[in-house]
Amino acid sequence: MKRGIELINCMNPRTLPQITQCGGPNPVPERVLQALSKQTLYHYDPVFLKIYEDTTEKIKQLFRTNNDVIMMHGEAVLGLEAAAASLVAPGDLCLNLVSGPFGKGYSRHLKHAGGRVIEIEVPFNESITTQQVAKAFDEHPDIAVVSMVHSETPAGTLNPIETICPVAKAHGAVTIVDAVSSAGGMDVCPDWGIDICITSPQKCISGTPGTAVAVVSKDAWKKMLDREEPFRGSILSMLDMKERWLEGGRFPYTPSVNQVYALNEAVTLILEEGLDHVFARHERVANYCRAEIRAMGLELWPVSDEIMSTCVTAITIPEGITDEQLRGWMREKYKVMISGSHGELSGKLVRIGHMGNTATETRVMVAIDALKKTLKDIGKEEQ
Ligand SMILES: *Cc1c(COP(=O)(O)O)cnc(C)c1O
Numbered sequence: 041m042k043r044g045i046e047l048i049n050c051m052n053p054r055t056l057p058q059i060t061q062c063g064g065p066n067p068v069p070e071r072v073l074q075a076l077s078k079q080t081l082y083h084y085d086p087v088f089l090k091i092y093e094d095t096t097e098k099i100k101q102l103f104r105t106n107n108d109v110i111m112m113h114g115e116a117v118l119g120l121e122a123a124a125a126s127l128v129a130p131g132d133l134c135l136n137l138v139s140g141p142f143g144k145g146y147s148r149h150l151k152h153a154g155g156r157v158i159e160i161e162v163p164f165n166e167s168i169t170t171q172q173v174a175k176a177f178d179e180h181p182d183i184a185v186v187s188m189v190h191s192e193t194p195a196g197t198l199n200p201i202e203t204i205c206p207v208a209k210a211h212g213a214v215t216i217v218d219a220v221s222s223a224g225g226m227d228v229c230p231d232w233g234i235d236i237c238i239t240s241p242q243k244c245i246s247g248t249p250g251t252a253v254a255v256v257s258k259d260a261w262k263k264m265l266d267r268e269e270p271f272r273g274s275i276l277s278m279l280d281m282k283e284r285w286l287e288g289g290r291f292p293y294t295p296s297v298n299q300v301y302a303l304n305e306a307v308t309l310i311l312e313e314g315l316d317h318v319f320a321r322h323e324r325v326a327n328y329c330r331a332e333i334r335a336m337g338l339e340l341w342p343v344s345d346e347i348m349s350t351c352v353t354a355i356t357i358p359e360g361i362t363d364e365q366l367r368g369w370m371r372e373k374y375k376v377m378i379s380g381s382h383g384e385l386s387g388k389l390v391r392i393g394h395m396g397n398t399a400t401e402t403r404v405m406v407a408i409d410a411l412k413k414t415l416k417d418i419g420k421e422e423q
Contacts, residue, residue, distance in 0.1 A: 049310075058376035061407045062393045063193045063352055064221060064243040068306065072247055075305035080297050082230050083189050095304040101314070102245075102307055103237065104224065104410070105230045107125040110281040111254040111303070113296040116220045116240035118276070119252025121149045121235040123216045124187070126278040127260060129267040130154030135176055135213070139199055140192030140338060141383035142218055150187065158183075164195045164385055167347040170203040177211045185372050186215050191222035193243070194381045196354025196391060197342045198222070205233035214263050225351040225395055226308055230269045235260035236278075241299075246280045246396030247306035250299040254278060267370075309397075319350075325399045326350035329392055330406045336415075340387045351395045354381070356388065361418055363387050366411075370419060374410035 060066050081088040096109040103109075112118050124146070128134060134155035138149045139162050147157045159182065160172050160408060168188065178182060187206040190201050201217055208215045219228045223237070225244025230237050237255040241247025241284040264270055264279050271277050280292040310318055330340060330348065333355055341354035357363055363380045367390060372378045379391040392407050394400075 041326070041349065042111065044263065048322040056375075057371055057412075059403055059406050060377040061103045061398055061403060062342055062377060062380040063391050064279065064393060064395055065249050066242075066246070066393060066395055068246050068248055068302075069309055071304050072305045072307060076248060076298050076302040078298070080302050082322060083291060083294050083297060086279050088300075088329060089227055091304055092295065092300055094202050095300055095307065098304065100256070101311055103230055104315075105255060108256045108261070108286060109231045110254050110286070110297065111255065111295070111300065112254065112275075112278075112281065113250070113377055113410060114247055114252060114275070115235070116238065116242070117254050117411060117423040119238040119240065119254050120146065120218055120220075121152075122276040122278055123238055123254065124149035124153045125274070125276040126264050126271050127216065127236060128153035128155040129263075131156065132186040134180050134184045134187065135160070135173070135180070135208075137173070137186070137198060137199065137204070138162070138410075139167050140164050140189065140195035140288060141385060142194065142220075143187075143189045144327060144383065146187050146189070146218070147330060150185070155185065161226055164192075165190075165197070165341050165343050167197050168199050168204065170200055170207055173204050173207050173245070177207065177213075180209065181259060183208075183211065183213050186213050187216070187218075189218040190228060191219070191349040191351055193221040193349070193352055194354075194383065194385050194391075195314055195341065196349050196352050196389075197347045198349045201228075201234065202232045209233040214257075221395070222309075222349070223403045224318070225399065226319055227315075230255045232258060235263075241303045243397045244399075245303070245310065247303050250296055251303055253303075256282075264287075270413070272408070272409040274313040306396075312381070321393065323400050325394045325401055325404055326353060327400050329394060329404045332404070336408075336412055351393065351399070352379075353392045353394070354389045355391070357416070358415070360422075361415075363390060365418060366390060366414060370410050370414045376405060376410035
């Protein structure tokens with residue numbers, strides 16, 4: 041009790057950042073916070089059931105698809121792990137595409153499910169090419185599953201899923217796409233041949249962490265059911281969500297009621313703005329951010345503009361400065377919080393996020409200015 045009060049007390053405006061431009065989560069719109077704080081309903085209350093169904097309908101609009109949408113009630117990683125656990129049959133040959141820490145980590149989930157994993161790995165400032173994937177199919181025609189990350193958030197790069205997925209589908213494989221950071225900020229359409237597309241609210245959707253969203257194709261359901269032992273009776277089971285909820289109208293476990301309200305509101309805000317407008321805004325702000333970074337004489341981390349993600353800008357840390365120094369100073373002195381990176385990229389780059397409602401020139405302008413001043417300050421200290 042005491043500790044709770046102390047923790048809440050330290051969330052005072054004098055110590056918190058005034059601007060957060062991170063790789064997610066980021067501050068969410070007031071309307072999302074208000075939705076989150078509405079009274080918790082019984083999960084079979086007809087009003088909640090209506091909200092739940094409305095949320096899935098709106099998510100379909102976000103993805104411009106008629107494929108099934110399920111929500112799984114845990115963080116994004118629940119959905120990512122569930123995709124592998126539900127889809128991959130023991131012994132399946134899985135092609136995992138690795139161009140950053142999230143792609144790298146995915147092989148674990150495939151292996152846990154009993155998959156035999158082969159990988160295409162490129163340096164973490166590059167992207168996978170469609171030709172590389174086509175070549176892998178020439179060498180291994182029996183690949184059953186291809187997994188990939190759309191926006192590799194820790195590296196600020198994009199993989200060309202819209203051309204990779206059709207190649208995989210043409211060879212009869214099913215695809216898993218981690219669109220956690222891209223959905224809601226750039227076009228991600230399951231009709232390109234994405235069999236399981238995973239996202240979650242805490243990136244470009246501008247919601248709160250706590251829900252995983254999966255858009256599942258007919259081919260994916262078929263593969264799950266064709267397994268010798270279909271995967272059921274687990275919080276990781278997508279089939280449970282299909283058979284109990286989509287077909288039976290009963291939840292396999294209690295959904296995170298308030299998170300559903302918040303996700304509904306977050307997606308409603310995107311649809312109100314209009315998908316094309318939202319995507320164009322992300323592109324415009326990303327271009328602005330890149331131009332400003334270059335104008336400061338700093339280097340962008342990805343090898344080319346074509347592969348840069350529009351929801352986050354990755355900046356190579358200049359020689360002689362550490363990540364802790366740079367971001368620590370920015371937060372302390374200028375009250376601006378930006379991200380470092382993960383895995384083997386930590387310490388090599390920092391990232392300015394521009395996701396969802398934080399993708400605005402005004403906010404990025406403040407982050408850039410704070411970065412400029414921070415570099416000047418640190419330079420002076422060292423003289
Ligand atoms: C944020 C994110 C996830 C979720 O990972 P967390 O570490 O739990 O935030 C997964 N994949 C991608 C590409 C992401 O950006």
